[in-house]
Amino acid sequence: MAVTFQNLTRANEIGANSYYLGFEKNGLLLDAGVHPKIEGALSKPVLERIQHKDVHALLLSHCHLDHVGALPIAAHQHPEMEILMTMPSHHLIDRILHNSVNIMVKQREELNLVEYPFFTHSEVDRLAGRYTPVPFRRPVPLDWRSGDHTAVSFYEAGHIQGAAGILVEHDGKKIFYTGDVNFRDQKITRHARFPEEPVDVLIAETTRGGKEVSPDWSWENEQRRLGAAIREVFERGGSVLIPIFALGKTQEMLFMVWEMMQEGVIPRQNVSIGGLGSTFTSIHDQLASQSPRLHPEFKFRQELEIDVLEYEKARDIPIGAGRLMLISAGMMTPQTSSYILGARMLHHPLHGIFFVGYCDPDSPAAQILRTPPMGEVRLDPQGPLLQRKCRVEHFDFSSHCNRDEMIGYMKIARPKTVFLVHGDLNALRWFEEKLKGELPDARVIIPEPGREYEI
Ligand SMILES: [Zn+2]
Known part of the structure; x- marks a missing residue:
């Protein structure tokens, strides 16, 4: 047939x-x-x-x-x-x-x-x-x-x-x-x-x-690199933005951040996530023992101090020192919280913007990654020309x-x-x-x- x-x-x-x-x-x-x-x-x-x-x-x-x-x-x-x-x-x-x-x-x-x-x-x-x-x-x-x-x-x-x-x-x-x-x-x-x-x-x-598959690539190696980068930014008084997908990557990265805190790589502190990321994190906790996963006893809301940064606040929230923000969208698409925060942080030399997933070549994320330190970038055609002074890194957590x-x-x-x-x-x-x-x-x-x- x-x-x-x-x-x-x-x-x-x-x-x-x-x-x-x-x-x-x-x-x-x-x-x-x-x-x-x-x-x-x-x-x-x-x-x-x-x-x-x-x-x-x-x-x-x-x-x-x-x-x-x-x-x-x-x-x-x-x-x-x-x-x-x-x-x-x-x-x-x-x-x-x-x-x-x-x-x-x-x-x-x-x-x-x-x-x-x-x-x-x-x-x-x-x-x-x-x-x-x-x-x-x-x-x-x-x-x-x-x-x-x-x-x-x-x-x-x-x-x-x-x-x-x-x-x-x-x-x-x-x-x-x-x-x-x-x-x-x-x-x-x-x-x-x-x-x-x-x-x-x-x-x-x-x-x-x-x-191509690189023989020394692993999540563990990338995690070490990311931990060192966050620590470096914190030590000089900056904040870190990780533009991230709300479903999946946010929860993986939250666990990673928890491990970094346990190991003393970064200080114990609040982590900010977006509204949608927060919803999916709660669903992960709710289904912890029913869905196929590792560490079914681990609950994000119990182990981490999580605060929620809503879209409306991204424009005027004080960024200051020592903030860790895991905020969508992952590729910093215009009109998202990570785009607004990223545009605010880009020209401050103390901060860090760390990408942790796939970045389409046309996305603002990829444009930032292509811009050399002190170089200029326009993230969307109507937007202003911004100078890249902050630390920018790309980690591969596929x-x-x-x-x-x-x-x-x-x-x-x-x-x-x-x-x-x-x-x-x-x-x-x-x-x-x-x-x-x-x-x-x-x-x-x-x-x-x-x-x-x-x-
Ligand atoms: Zn998928």
Whole structure:
């Protein structure tokens, strides 16, 4: 029986994620995200491609916006569609989508984007009744109207709380979607535990395909470097801003900061985080013993003095000496707290701005990183020219696996067909080339957007 795969994104890149698996009488949607770097209509995947197809269920890998941000649009388009996700994702999704409405409403005004918001708060509220949380590693049979035998299982993907790789078993065929994956332990997120039996089809993320694996890179080494940098700034009387993603990286970094305090690398003190980061930190505490993670007994609110810095305060809060701020957005996108604070701190030689995650080359974060000490930078076209006098560093705390680890997993899964997704062109090409040697019999495909591939 023919099964088809269709890439619903607009380009082969690190952008929105959404893929369609078509079966004879029905289909499944894998994620429905928005492009993190694009505003407006072009940030959406092309869901119109499946408008007239049956979609039995949407299977959500995790709650980052590039995987979940267009979910309400897909749900509106397919009112019968079930929506399956892991239990931690079920606790996170509401806050993510409501926050997304808030951002779109703000951008509608500021950027004059009349198509925003794509959905409203009440639509998000109404969706809640359609979510089905599913346990990890237990096959869930899908009740096809057609009577086909299909089951889906969610496997821990290690990337952030609740993240999953998704196995679809259909008439004896195994199709596995990695979502975003990390095969190593982070600070509190436990490593991925993917199926170890061979699969027929693998849909694999390739985020780090363009990045050579350095033998001396590790979170531990980066943590030592970061600890020394924070300490240096504090000792000369400055404050530290760490622009950061609210979900995932904020909690990993908070744990790291706690360890630094325990070890005496930095003094015991308050840590400021953003409002959304605070919400997700509370959810981490709430689910500590129920979701797959390390240190389930550790509660952020008990172990750390956390204060919340709301967006409205970012403009005039005194920065002074010795403040440690873990504030979103991670790439210092304009109109976020980290952007406002960063612009205030950049021209003060005592302070430090430390980036800890991926920085898109066009983002304000990358622009600051490219600016030499005492050089000038304009963070957005309407903004003033700023001089970079503070200390700026980039640390690599990726929550994705490196490319060699992904190849290692591919050799365990031994797929007959591999679809390479969620990577920039050079990353995709690296995997394509590498797999010629590592899996010579596999059909390796960089799926052209919109094209249907029979599998
Ligand atoms: Zn992600």
